[in-house]
Amino acid sequence: MRPGRKIGLVLLAMSLLLAACGGGKSSEKAGESTNGSEKVKLTIWHNFAGDDLRAKAVRSYIDQFAQDHPEVTLDAQAIPPDGYRQRLSTVAAANEMPDVFFVYAGSQSSELHQAKLLQPITEVLDAHPEWKEKFLPGAFDPFEFEEGQIYSAPLGMSATSILYYNKALFEKHNVKVPTTWDEMMTAIKTFNDNGITPIALGNKAPWVAQSTILGSLADRVTGTEWFKNAAAQQGAKFTDPEFIEALGYFKQLVDNKAFQEGANSIDNTQAEQYFIQGNAAMMISGAWTLTNLAASSTEEQMKDIEVTTLPAIPGGKGEANTISGGAGGGLALSSRTEGKAKELALELIYTVSGPEAQKSIAESNSMVMYDAEIDQSKVTSLYYKAYNLVKSTGITPVYDAYLSAEAAEVINNGLQEIMMGGSVEDVAKKLQDAQARSATP
C-alpha cells in the first residue's frame, strides 16, 4: 500500500506544481533595454528561408543591418514557410513574440493586432518621408488598423490575377487573345477542340482559384464598392444576385472545361510547369508565378509567354482593365519592444524594407508595392512585361485580404465544390453566413 500512496502523492504534487507554473504570466521582456555600452538584443523572424532571389535579397539586408550595428546582437531566424503560421501562433499564445517579425497582410496581421501584440511603426515612416511617399497608393491599407497608425510596410505586392498566355499556341490555332467574355469562351472551345488545355490551374491549395480568378472576375461583375460593403456586411450580402452572377461566370469556366482535369489535386508549381511546357494555352496566376518561372524555366520557354488582364464582362459594374492585388506581407514590431531596442528594431525594419531593399526585391523578379526604378537587364523579360502591365492597370481587392480567415476558408472550399459540380447558391450562402458570423462577434 505504501509505495502506491507515495506515488500518488508525488504525482499530485508534480501536477499541481506544473499547473501553477503554467498559470502564471511571465514578466520577462524580450528586448530589454540596456544602458550604455552593453549590447542590445534583437530578434527577427521571417520566412525568407529559401534559395530564391527574393529570399536571398531580404536576408542580405538583414545581414547588412547586423554589420552596420555592432552594438546589436541580432538573432535572425529564417523559418520554413510551411510552418511559419503555426510557429507564430504558438508563440503568440504564450505572448513570446520576437521583436520584429514578418506578418501576412489580411487576417493574420489583423488578428495579431486585435490581440494587442503589435505596435505601430508610423514614426519610422514619418522619419523618412521620401521613402513613405514612394509607396504605391493603397500600400498601407491592410496595415492601417487605426486612423493614421501604420503597423507594417509591405515587402511585396500581390498582383494575383495576371492572365498569362502562350502566344505561339494562340497563333498556331488562330485564336484571338480574349478581351471580352465571348472571346474567352471561343478561345476555350477552340483549344479544347484541339486537345490543348485552355487554362492551367493548380488548385490543390484551395486559395489559388479564389485569389487568382474569383477576385478579379467578381470585381468586374459587382464593382469594388459592392465587395467592400459585403465584406463589411453593410448594405450588401454575398447572397445578392450580383455575387451569384459572378460565381456563375466561374461555373461557366468549369462547365466549359476550361481547366485541365483534376485541377484540384495538383499544386501551383505543377500547373505552372504544365503551362510553360505548352500543354495549356493560358494560366491565370499571380506575380509569384514570375518568380517561380524565373527560377525554374529558361528564357527560351518564357519568350512565348505574354501577359494581359482578364477579359471584360458584359454589363459588369466593375472596371475592365484591372488586376486584383494589394500589399503583401511586411515586417511588424512587437508591442513589448521598448526603449533602445525599439529604436533599433525600427531601424532594422527600415533597412529591410527601405528604398534600396525594395529595389533589390523588385529586381529579384518579385513585385513590390513601391515605385522602384528597376534595371531591366537584371530581370527576366517576362517579369519586365508584367511589371509594366501592373503599372498601367488599376488594382482591385483580393478577396481573402478582406474576408475573415473563416470566410476565406469557406469560399476557397466553395470554389472547389463548384468545380466538383456544387451549386453556386449554396456556396454563396455559406460564404455569407461565415462572413456575417465574424463581422458581428
Added chain:
Amino acid sequence: MNLQTTGIGSASGKRTIMKGLSGFVKLLLLGYAILTLYPLYWLFTSAFKSNQDFFTNPYGLPKEWMSENIFRAWELGNMGRAMLNSTVVTIISVALTILLSVLAAYVLSRFQFPFKKAVVVLFTTGLLIPIHSTLVPLFIMMKNIGLLDTYGALILPYTAFELPIAIFLSMAYMSSIPREIEEAAMIDGSGWWGIFGRMILPLCMPIVATISILAFLRFWNDFSFALVFINTQALKTLPLSLSLFSDGFGTDYALTMGAMAIAVIPTIVAYLILQEQIMKGMVAGSIKG
C-alpha cells in the same frame, strides 16, 4: 531450416507443387519489393535532376546528373549542423525510451500492486493523443520550466510521447516469455535488477530493436515539435531543413529532393543495423530453448 527435405520421399509430387508455389510466392514478393523500393529509387534519381528535368521527365533517369542540388541543399539548409543535432536528440531519446519503457513494461507485466490497472489505462490513453493540440500547452509549460530552446525541449517530449507504444509492444512481448526463467533465477539468489539486466533485457532484444526502429523514425522525422520548441539556429534539427524550399506559392523540387535524399540515408543505415539486431535476437531466442 531445410524443412522440405526432411520429409519422407513419399510425397515427392506434393513437394514439386510446393516448390512451384514457393517460386510463385517468391516472384510475388519480389514484385511487392520492387513496388516498395521504387520511391527510394525515385527520390535518389530526382535528387540529381534540375527542376525542368524533374517536371518534363518525372520517372526516368536524370538527363544530366546534377550533384549541385545536394550541395546547395546541404549548405543552405545548414544540414551538417542539423544532422548533428538530429543525431544527438534522436539517439538520446531512443536510449531513454528503451530504458524507461522496458523497465516499466517489465513491472507492469510481472508485478501486482495497487493502481496497476489505472497505470496501464493511463498509458493506453497516450496512444490516442494527436500531438498538434498539445503544442501550445507544452510550449507554455516548457517556457516556464526553462526548457525551451534546449535539446531537452525535444528529448523529453519525444520520449514521453513514444513511451505508450514502446510499453505496449514490450508488454505484449514479455507476456510470451515463460515465467519459469525468472523463478529459476530467483532461486539462484539474483535480485530484481539482476534478473532484469541479465535475463529479461537480453531476451527482449528483438522487441528493443523494433521499438528503436519505430522511435528512431518518429524522432528523426518530427517537424512540429522541432519547429516550435527550438529557437536557436544552432540547435535546429533536420526536418526544418527539408521544408525550406517551398514557400506556399511554389516549391523548388530539385533542392527539396536533394535535401530529402541526404536526410534519408541515416534512417536507412539505422534500419539495416537494427534489423540485424532483431536477427541476432532471433539466434539468442533459439538458444534460450
Added chain:
Amino acid sequence: MPTAMRSKGFIAIALLPALLLFLIFVIIPVFWSAYYGFFSWKGFGEATFIGLDNYKEMFKDPIFWRALRNNLILVVSSIIGQVPIALVLAIVLFKNSLFSRFIRSAVFMPMVLSTVVVGLIWGYIYHPQFGIANHVLEMLGLESWTRAWLSDPKVNMLAISIPINWANVGPYLVIFIAALQNISPEIHDAAKIDGSSGWNKLRNITLPMIWSTVVVTIVLCISGSLKAFDHVIVMTGGGPAQSTELLATYMYNSTFSVYRYGYGSAVSTMIMIVSAILIAINYFATRRKSS
C-alpha cells in the same frame, strides 16, 4: 531471494521515471488542451468561457461527420489491410535467408522515407495527366476507369487509403517478426511431429502464441488511423472541398489557419474520445475471441 520490501523498491524505481515523464509531458498538456476546448479563443488575446458550445457546434457541422467517416474508412482499411498483410509477410519471411532479409528491408522502406516523399510519389502515380495509374488502365484498355483519383470525391478517400496502408505495413511486419521469434523452436518441432502445418499450425499454434501482439497491432491501427495527418496533408490537404478531411487535419486547420484554438482543442479532445471508444470495443471483442 528478493524480499517484499525490495520488490516494492524495484517497482517504484522502475516505473516512476516513465510515469512521471509521461504525466508531465503528455497527460498534463492533454488536460490543459481539453480545458481550452471550453473557450472561444483565437490562440492569443482574450478567451471567453462558452461551456459546451464548441462541442454543440461540432456535432452540427457536417464536415466533422465527414472527417469522422473518412477516419473510420482508414481504421477499417488498416485493420483489414495492414495487419493481415504484415502477418502473412512475417510468417513467409520469418526465415533468415538473404532473400527474406532483402524483402523485409524493401517492405520497410516506405516507412523510412519521409511522408512528403511518399505523398509526392503517390501524387505522381495518381496524377490526372501524367499519372502511372491512369496510364496502366489505358494500356489495359480500361479508359473508362481512368479519372483524377485524388480530386474525385467518389474515390479519393479510397485512393488515399492505399498509400497509407502501403507505407505502414513495414512496422507491423517488424513487430510480428519480433513476436514470432519469441516462439521457441520446440513448439515448431512439436507441431511438426503432430503433423500440423500450414493453416492449422497458424490457427492452433502461431496465432494464439502471438495473440497479444495481434491485439496491440489492432490498437495501434485504430489510434494511428484516427491520428492520421501527414500523408493527407501532403497529398490533398484535406481537399478538394474538404472531401478528404480527417479529424486531425480538421483540427489543425481550425487551430492554425482559421484561428479557432478553442474549437480545435475540442475537436482534438473528441479524437481521443472516439479512439478510446473504439479501443474499448476492440478490447472486448478480442478478449472474447482469445478465451
